[in-house]
Amino acid sequence: MTTAESSTTDFVLQAKNLNKAFGAVIAANEVNVAVPRGAVWSLIGSNGAGKTTFVNMVTGYLRPDSGTILFNDKDITGLEPRKITRLGISRSFQIPQLCAELTALENMLVSLSSANEQASFFRPAHSAESVANATDMLERFRIVDYRDRTMAELPAGVRKLLDIAMAITGEPQVLLLDEPTSGVAAEEKYPLMDLVMEALDGSNVTVMFVEHDMDIVARYSQRVLAFYDGQIIANDTPDNVMQDDSVRRYVTGGAVATAGGV
Amino acid sequence: MTNSRFFVPVCCVLIFAVLVGIGFIIPQWAMFLATMALAKGLVALGIVILMRAGLVSFGQGLYFCIGAYVSGLMANWTGITDIVLLSILGVLVSVILATICARLLSGYRGIFFAMLTLSLSMILYGALSKMSIIGGTDGLNVSAPTFLGYAPEGRALGFSLYFYTCLVSVIAGGLIRVYFNSERGLTALAIRDNELRVEYLGSSVKSAISSGYIMAAAVGGLGGVIAGLAIGHVDPEYAYWTTSGEFVFVAILSGFFSITAVFASSIVLEVVRSFSNLYFPNTWQLVLGVFLLIVILLLPNGLGSLFSKRRRKGGSE
Numbered sequence: 001m002t003t004a005e006s007s008t009t010d011f012v013l014q015a016k017n018l019n020k021a022f023g024a025v026i027a028a029n030e031v032n033v034a035v036p037r038g039a040v041w042s043l044i045g046s047n048g049a050g051k052t053t054f055v056n057m058v059t060g061y062l063r064p065d066s067g068t069i070l071f072n073d074k075d076i077t078g079l080e081p082r083k084i085t086r087l088g089i090s091r092s093f094q095i096p097q098l099c100a101e102l103t104a105l106e107n108m109l110v111s112l113s114s115a116n117e118q119a120s121f122f123r124p125a126h127s128a129e130s131v132a133n134a135t136d137m138l139e140r141f142r143i144v145d146y147r148d149r150t151m152a153e154l155p156a157g158v159r160k161l162l163d164i165a166m167a168i169t170g171e172p173q174v175l176l177l178d179e180p181t182s183g184v185a186a187e188e189k190y191p192l193m194d195l196v197m198e199a200l201d202g203s204n205v206t207v208m209f210v211e212h213d214m215d216i217v218a219r220y221s222q223r224v225l226a227f228y229d230g231q232i233i234a235n236d237t238p239d240n241v242m243q244d245d246s247v248r249r250y251v252t253g254g255a256v257a258t259a260g261g262v
Numbered sequence: 263m264t265n266s267r268f269f270v271p272v273c274c275v276l277i278f279a280v281l282v283g284i285g286f287i288i289p290q291w292a293m294f295l296a297t298m299a300l301a302k303g304l305v306a307l308g309i310v311i312l313m314r315a316g317l318v319s320f321g322q323g324l325y326f327c328i329g330a331y332v333s334g335l336m337a338n339w340t341g342i343t344d345i346v347l348l349s350i351l352g353v354l355v356s357v358i359l360a361t362i363c364a365r366l367l368s369g370y371r372g373i374f375f376a377m378l379t380l381s382l383s384m385i386l387y388g389a390l391s392k393m394s395i396i397g398g399t400d401g402l403n404v405s406a407p408t409f410l411g412y413a414p415e416g417r418a419l420g421f422s423l424y425f426y427t428c429l430v431s432v433i434a435g436g437l438i439r440v441y442f443n444s445e446r447g448l449t450a451l452a453i454r455d456n457e458l459r460v461e462y463l464g465s466s467v468k469s470a471i472s473s474g475y476i477m478a479a480a481v482g483g484l485g486g487v488i489a490g491l492a493i494g495h496v497d498p499e500y501a502y503w504t505t506s507g508e509f510v511f512v513a514i515l516s517g518f519f520s521i522t523a524v525f526a527s528s529i530v531l532e533v534v535r536s537f538s539n540l541y542f543p544n545t546w547q548l549v550l551g552v553f554l555l556i557v558i559l560l561l562p563n564g565l566g567s568l569f570s571k572r573r574r575k576g577g578s579e
């Protein structure tokens with residue numbers, strides 16, 4: 001899992017002086033990050049600290065009030081989510097964003113055809129090839145048993161996995177996972193993260209995931225960004241971050257944080 | 263089976279054969295009714311295309327009217343009576359107008375989209391009503407069509423028109439079925455469910471809605487051309503909101519899973535209308551209303567859920 005941190009100048013994603021306020025609430029305050037290609041980083045912070053806001057700005061859902069976001073040194077600040085996805089940054093959602101009336105297979109087919117810029121008015125969505133690819137993807141996430149179920153029939157963990165599976169069909173260079181393990185039973189959190197990491201193995205994708213469970217943070221990420229009040233108060237290895245006084249005070253609260261709410 | 267690329271064409275040929283066969287046995291009034299039902303079914307099919315992306319157009323009368331006026335004006339001004347040429351022109355004008363309107367409309371959803379489409383059609387209604395050079399509210403008469411040089415009269419005319427209508431309805435229906443089954447067709451269903459996700463997967467929701475709206479206009483214009491020629495008269499009522507309302511009625515009645523159901527629903531509407539007109543001349547809308555209510559209660563996904571293998575369970579619409 002320790003990918004080439006050697007070429008430190010090769011930053012796939014950079015955020016420079018990002019600011020974002022919602023009325024009186026400051027959700028991003030001079031956020032500066034430079035993420036090397038292939039890194040797996042985590043984002044921690046209590047609820048309302050600004051983690052989702054960061055993800056939303058990078059993926060174009062929110063335009064920062066000021067600051068720039070560079071992807072492969074190209075300015076992507078304020079581009080539409082669709083364009084940012086096309087460039088190679090994709091995301092999953094804190095609350096899975098699925099197509100409720102469609103089956104798990106069809107959800108995968110939608111993401112497969114969207115990944116293809118020349119999505120066709122004629123080529124069947126259910127072509128043998130697409131169905132095979134979609135099924136393969138569901139198999140990689142061990143949710144193929146739910147292939148023909150609609151979303152209402154899926155357990156929370158399966159929805160989370162499907163949401164992530166959809167995010168990676170476009171073969172992104174950067175993947176942002178917003179609380180991949182929230183709403184998932186405690187004993188399923190590790191298996192879920194293992195599946196995600198397995199699915200990404202060998203693809204050199206840069207991953208940033210939001211997580212509350214410090215054990216998961218320590219186990220899966222090489223570096224941690226700790227958010228508090230819209231600021232990054234620590235940016236270091238998991239061990240160092242957990243020793244950090246301000247992190248202990250504002251984030252982990254001395255004890256190991258439990259999974260936060262939605 | 264249904265995945266074979268021959269499935270849609272084979273179905274189309276079979277349905278066409280059956281329709282033409284029926285044409286040989288039914289009386290002339292029924293043939294006219296069927297022609298009108300198919301023509302209006304084409305317009306309703308446009309609404310169904312939009313419904314799949316979660317939108318309802320309350321103004322498809324706009325394109326119905328444009329198709330009808332194109333055929334009427336062309337016949338009167340240029341003497342063109344060839345139905346194929348008129349169809350192409352009607353569709354072309356509709357598509358051009360729709361391409362312009364789509365830029366405005368694709369930014370709206372839900373009731374705003376519905377109301378905007380409605381107002382566009384009412385603008386046309388108002389404009390046509392005031393234009394006395396083309397008949398104002400009286401409209402104008404349309405001469406009988408010719409068919410690639412063939413100029414039938416009497417029953418032969420009625421049959422030719424019916425035959426042509428079956429042919430274009432089956433072709434349009436087949437093409438739209440191919441679209442429904444396509445990658446873009448599935449994306450439309452996804453938009454209905456979760457627009458945000460679709461954008462985040464890299465697809466443009468606006469362009470999907472625009473293309474759906476343009477397709478809807480194309481079939482709307484086609485239906486208008488046929489209706490104008492079949493009735494032999496066009497007037498601004500084609501764009502009036504009650505006309506558009508009928509198309510919405512048919513679309514809701516059929517649901518969006520089956521294309522055959524759209525035409526079937528349109529036939530049901532025409533039949534109910536004809537007979538109610540006969541027996542309850544002043545309250546036939548009431549009969550229709552009650553009928554629609556029953557369908558919505560018993561088959562929340564429309565008549566189409568009877569034909570379609572999808573979601574027979576009646577999802578949470």
Ligand SMILES: Nc1ncnc2c1ncn2[C@@H]1O[C@H](COP(=O)(O)OP(=O)(O)O)[C@@H](O)[C@H]1O
Pocket residue numbers: 022025026027045046047048049050051052053054227
């Ligand atoms: N769209 C929004 N409108 C108004 N306030 C928002 C919006 N998004 C986030 N906020 C506020 O910004 C702060 C940071 O939120 P968020 O980034 O969602 O936190 P986190 O993901 O770390 O829990 C919170 O106070 C939240 O209420």
Ligand SMILES: [Mg+2]
Pocket residue numbers: 051052053094178
């Ligand atoms: Mg959050």
